[in-house]
Amino acid sequence: MMGRKMAEPRFCEKGGVGRTSMERKLYRYGGLRKMVCECEQDLKEELGKKEAFIEGQIKAMPPDRVRVAGGERPDPVYNAVCVLIEVASERIGNIKRRLMGLYSEYDDARMALYRAGVTAQEMEYIRCRYEEGRSVTETASVMNYSESRLRQVRVSILRKLEAAGWGLKLEAAKTE
Numbered sequence: 001m002m003g004r005k006m007a008e009p010r011f012c013e014k015g016g017v018g019r020t021s022m023e024r025k026l027y028r029y030g031g032l033r034k035m036v037c038e039c040e041q042d043l044k045e046e047l048g049k050k051e052a053f054i055e056g057q058i059k060a061m062p063p064d065r066v067r068v069a070g071g072e073r074p075d076p077v078y079n080a081v082c083v084l085i086e087v088a089s090e091r092i093g094n095i096k097r098r099l100m101g102l103y104s105e106y107d108d109a110r111m112a113l114y115r116a117g118v119t120a121q122e123m124e125y126i127r128c129r130y131e132e133g134r135s136v137t138e139t140a141s142v143m144n145y146s147e148s149r150l151r152q153v154r155v156s157i158l159r160k161l162e163a164a165g166w167g168l169k170l171e172a173a174k175t176e
Contacts, residue, residue, distance in 0.1 A: 022158050023130075025166065029109040030130030032102055039099045046095060050088035057081040109166075116164035118157060125153045 057078060113123070121143075128139040140150050 020158060022161050022166070025109075026126060026130040026157075026161075029106070029113075030126070030133070032106040032109065033131060036099065036102045036106060039095060039102060043092065043095045043099060046088055046092045050085060050092065053081055053084045053088060057085065112161070112164065112166040116160040116166060118160060122153055122157045122160075125150065125157065129154075 113126070118126070124143055125139065128134045128142055129136075134142065136147055136150060140147050143150065143153075145153070
């Protein structure tokens with residue numbers, strides 16, 4: 001049966017058996033924005049805690065420290081606040097590193113989509129399906145397309161990304 005067209009990949013819901021590795025990467029891409037927002041919120045909270053600890057440290061420091069033989073008398077509250085500031089600083093550094101990794105991964109994925117030539121219509125599909133997690137039916141309704149037209153959009157995206165080698169570049173970057 002030469003000249004017969006290969007069947008299109010089966011159109012699956014999120015978590016379906018037929019999800020391709022490229023689709024898993026698209027779901028990862030879709031989740032990156034949410035992960036960045038959560039990480040930024042964590043950073044904000046940790047910076048607020050550190051600021052509160054510093055204020056507490058300033059308030060805990062007596063203006064005229066009592067001197068004893070061998071130096072100043074240790075202030076346990078002041079010392080505890082110093083430790084809390086160090087811990088907060090370390091956590092802030094960890095969050096910043098994680099955030100930078102997420103930004104980098106998101107930017108790489110956006111650039112790959114751009115290089116693959118994904119159209120505005122296809123980006124709308126990616127936003128609805130992979131970023132917002134909408135079902136096929138919901139996405140079809142939002143985009144005012146039939147589900148069969150949506151399948152064509154999906155296949156077009158996957159082919160473009162595969163042709164551009166998106167998955168290969170991401171895998172190579174993760175192993176380095």
